[in-house]
Amino acid sequence: MDTFITWFVGLFSNWGVVWKNFDYLLVGAYPQGPLGGLAMSIIMAIIGIFGAFWIGLAVGLMRLSKRRWLSWPALFYIEVIRGTPLLMVIFWFYFFAPILMGHSVPETESAIAAFIVFTGAYVAEIVRAGVQALPKGQMEAARGSGLSRTQAMTHVILPQALRNMIPSFVNQFVSLTKDTSLAMIINVNELTLSARHIYTRTMKAPMEIFLTIALLYFIICWALTAFSRKLERSMSRYQARTNER
């Protein structure tokens, strides 16, 4: 019983380490030093999803094209990226950006580039699925009313398809937020590396530190997932009505 009590009290005695370093977990050494921690994770995720959206949109549409010189490179890109671990892609950018650019590239930038290229392939599949999910009649009617294929795409198909894709985009953003933790492997000071810094410096309370950052990630991801589920529900209600004939 006594050992149980010491064990139980021990579970709560180390949280001071987390509390003292909580600002480091949130923003790193900022404003005295470089930005880090959770703020860095969120910034990388937002820039990443923004870049990935445009790449994914372009590649997704290329993939749907009837011209093989457009659809095959898109297919190749999507399949290669989806068959490769993100860690590999991060290493690719980390080691080859300097060789290609001819000068050194900051870790944060090569990590963000890796996130954009990696997530782009997944967004491309979302775009493809979203466009294909629309009834064929939409395209036919748009073409029938005299629009070109490009015009029909930009004015009729995409505005509807993109709207339906919003929940999937939110889910992809959640994945990316979790994926930003991998940037630690090339020394980007985001939330996970900040936690490791604290642990390395204090050599204390690893359970408390990693539980805390798990909770921080969880709050963000879970809130966004709940939001996307809600969106999905309200949208399916809307769609059910429009599909009634």
Next chain:
Amino acid sequence: MKYTFNWSLIFSGEYGQWFLDGLSVTLQLSGLSIVLALILGTLLTTMRLSRSKPLEWAAAAYIEVFRNTPLVVQIFFWYFGSDPLLPEFFKEWLYKQNIEFATGVIALTTYTAAFIAEELRSGILSIPRTQLEASRATGLTFLQAMGHVILPQAFRIIIPPLISQFLNLIKNSSLAMTIGVMELTYMARQVEAHTFHGFEAFTVSTLMYLSLSLIVSLAINMYNKHYLRVGSR
């Protein structure tokens, strides 16, 4: 910066062997984890769909927590932080094992199980409820009905998504390098550090991952073809 390619260096001597060793550890890690994750995932789904509210909530909470936190953080938690939580006899047993590999298996299993549980659940929910009611009415218990009627049908539907979960698991196993498991990505990094030929090292390992995922994708396609033929009969 000037970079000269040297492909023969990568395959010569010990380096070629390193890649094969890494590939073998990757396969062991993912193979062991997928089996354990299937067991844990099935257990979670059964809890989630049971009539008991506490069991249902416990499973739902587990799934939400493990799906909404990064795998790296989970790996670090198990590796550095789980010590105060584990019972003494388990620790004694664990420290006799290859601790990095064991931690990798635990983290990958618990993470993947949450995703598998969700796939299983949607597979089971796609089986009409009347199937369960009918089997209950013929006198089977809930567990018997699950085991003999619902799950065999559900597994057929969810095998393609399960295979792609396996694919994700293979890719996720690369994260075990963060705690020093000598799998494929770790070995590629090692070869890079020894030879300074990162381009070749990462090309070889990327190709290995790509062939693994190609094989798995082919398996899905063959299954779908077979399944569709059976279904249309």
